[in-house]
Amino acid sequence: MTALQEVAPHERAGVRREALYFAVRNGKLMFGFGLVLVLLLLGLIGPVLTSGTPNEYGPQPMSPPSAGHWLGTTTFGQDIFLQFVHGLRSTFAVGVVGGGIAAAIGMLVGFVAGYRGGIVDEVLNMLTNVILVIPTLAVLLIINAYLGIRSVAVQGLFIGLTQWPWAARAIRAQTFSLRTREFVDLARMSGASTWKIITREIAPNMSSYLFMTFILLFGGSILIASSLDFIGLGPTEGVSLGLMLQNANQWSALQLGMWWWFVPPGAAITAIVGALYVANVGLDEVFNPKLRET
């Protein structure tokens, strides 16, 4: 949890500089973002530098990691390193789309419910709770199975549409505590509209919290997408880390002892999501002076 800081606009630049000062000295933050950055660069640059398409069948099936195939090959001779770097791309894409959409809806619902209160809050809260109780994966399963969603973007969209409730809840609670502060009262008295108060007064004062929410949603989207891919509801075009796991499982990589097929994709998902969590703790320490270790 971040403590909410009340800051007048002209002081924000100073706070930002101070945050940056602590950010570069925070080991957890640097480690987390560093690891994510390395994997992101691998996903961005890898496919450009390597040649060939990731699902192309090769002449050397089932070979362990070697100089020719850095991460070995599948039972069909597909190069795993090539699949891996392409898979990283779609994993990040699904995180950005899913996390972004979920954060946007969560913010909208949370701000409006928390700021307006009353009947608007009741209705939005009810909606949030209803969606919160329905198991997300079950919903995504039937949507996917019926509509046959087969692209990363649409998968991200649907994950975003189902993942926002807890973000909305958390943001609503924070907005609740902010809306009775003096500076919000002042803005209201000077006749600012609801939209303006939310975007100019409330949102900037919890920007760090919003950023952290987005990071968690980003990680969550990646995990959900990998589960969907694993069940066989992933994109049919291209590759993703979850699809690699699915193929490895389906073609008995386990029984054949082909660890190089299922270790890298799972390790990459774990590394990305774990690094995001660690970075989030670091961010918390940066924004919340109480948590800083001396």
Place this chain on the structure above:
Amino acid sequence: MRRYFGRKLLIYGLTFFVAVTVNWLIPRFMPGDPVASMVARANVTQPAAAEAMRVYYSNLFGFDQPLITQYLNFWAALFRGDFGISIWLFPSPVSSVITTAVPYTLALIVPSVLLSWVVGNRFGAYAARRKLLDNTVLPVGYVLTAMPYMWLAVLLAWAFGVIAGLFPVAGGYSFSMRPNWSWAFLLDLLHHWTLPFLSLFLVALGGWAIGMRNMIIYELESDYSNYLAALGAPARLIRRYAFRNAVLPQITGLALQLGVIVAGALVTEIVFAYPGLGSLILNAIKNKDFFLLQGTFLFIVLGVLIANFIIDIVYVVVDPRTRAGMAGAQA
């Protein structure tokens, strides 16, 4: 208290209503026609026979009636426990297909959820006050929570099943056995259950430990802890109060996590080919069995709702503030 339960019941009722409606809507608006695909699967060459089949199936599933009647029929059938008929395992009813799978899923989920919650909270509470433990629990916890369920399952199956050969990596029981109530069969069940259980338990464990650790640190820095310390209360007592207060949000967290845990169990079952709901869903998807998919979806929603309701009741028992509302006191 009445207000609290009234509100909760309203939300559960609404959720169930939404879930049922979505469930009813989807096969009617999806591209493709389940009846047509069933007729196609039957491989009937004569057009007249195919038409007769189409009419028969349309009748069977009630697709020939007006939409509103279909909708009401769907609800009525639901209350009779009738989820329709499976296409994949035609003609066995969906409800009987599901009830053979449910015990396996429950046997995985219930112990792993409860044990990971209890053990995770213990570990987290200890970690909050021992630097050495904190430095190990925290990183391990983050790695565990960040792991996709199926990947940990695959790793465990590989390490303990394929390399060490200690546990079987597929199925709910040995192929040579028939389900019965003998000790040999129960042992065999337990043997097959261990790895799927362990993978679910471990992934959930990390999250609870981290949550509890953060909560306890927060409670130990709060005013009442400082006040107690200033009064000279023993550290043990302060920690006990802190634990009690920190456990409350963890109970709420349990309710919120339920849907995720169910999802985890589903993919874990697929890795181990465990004969529960997860494997059923996989087969339903592969065979385009819309009715089975609908049935499992409703069943999962119902399960999550019931579990949530139980947690709500537990919450009232442990949190005096919700009880205070009953006596008319201000919460």
